[in-house]
Amino acid sequence: MTRSILYFLSAAAPCMRNFAFQQFHKLPVCITSEANLQLVPSFSIHPNLRSAVYCGAVAAGGDAEWNFTWSQFQDATVASEANKLMLALACSSNTQLLERYLEFTLDPGKIRKQDATAVITAVAKNRAGQNLTWQFLTKNWEHMFTEYGVGSFSFASLISGVTARFSTPQDLQQLLDFEEEHKDAGFGSAALAVDQALERTEANIKWVQRNKQEVLQWFSSQTGNQQS
Incomplete structure (x- = not known):
């Protein structure tokens, strides 16, 4: 682009x-x-x-x-x-509406099991919903994993979608904590996705560190707000 x-x-x-x-x-x-x-x-x-x-x-x-x-x-x-x-x-x-929508994914009467992953990842793509979605996922991971099983939830897509925008050391630490916290329950088909999310987050952190200043200067020049 x-x-x-x-x-x-x-x-x-x-x-x-x-x-x-x-x-x-x-x-x-x-x-x-x-x-x-x-x-x-x-x-x-x-x-x-x-x-x-x-x-x-x-x-x-x-x-x-x-x-x-x-x-x-x-x-x-x-x-x-x-x-x-x-x-x-x-x-x-509205974060309250997004929280409500995420909770709906746990109720098949509101959101079908086969649609839950699409809804959760869609909320994660929303800047207002990114942190909410990660909190929701970590809070309900074992429930979703045991209740739905790999046949209803595409866990690999879920992990990939929710962590797609992770790009800070804090994000990386949250992923590491998540991996450690749920290692007993396991990740099923999402095991590889967790590893890939860690690798992608590390790569994103390096990209931001390498390009942040240049990108900031360009946007500042376009908006007339020069950065020193």
Whole structure:
């Protein structure tokens, strides 16, 4: 990705999120408050834009938008639409909503076992949910491992997805502690993923140490905030 594209995306993000929020509120049911839904004229979002619009609206919105998206997810009859809504629910910037969503993955009545990994890793990709997801995983690892077994959870994908952004010495230490704490229960199919996560985190730490100053200087030059 070129520098010009990176700069464009960083500058355009607020505008794109506002656009998504506006499009979301043109849906057939308009959210006026958490407890009050008001009908408005029918409006259709182009299928190619739905993932971005749903995610942007949930990220910019609050409880009402999240609860509305959750209700649409529960009522969805088309698998592709349900998947878009399911992933969009992980876009919230509200940590309480993200914590609630993570807890839903332990209840097959809310999130199917085969979808739990996708939900957890989606929350982990959200900056607001990264630490929450790691705490959730470490707290519930033995429960998930014994309750679901390797047949329902893709544990390798789970470890890989949750630790993908680890890049600090603190992250590395958390991984080492996690490995030590759960060595008795084991990691099953995720054993290799744990080793790979450790290697990737060490590599990320070295990359940050090597490139942090240069990247910081470039962003500062683009925004007019020169760093000494």
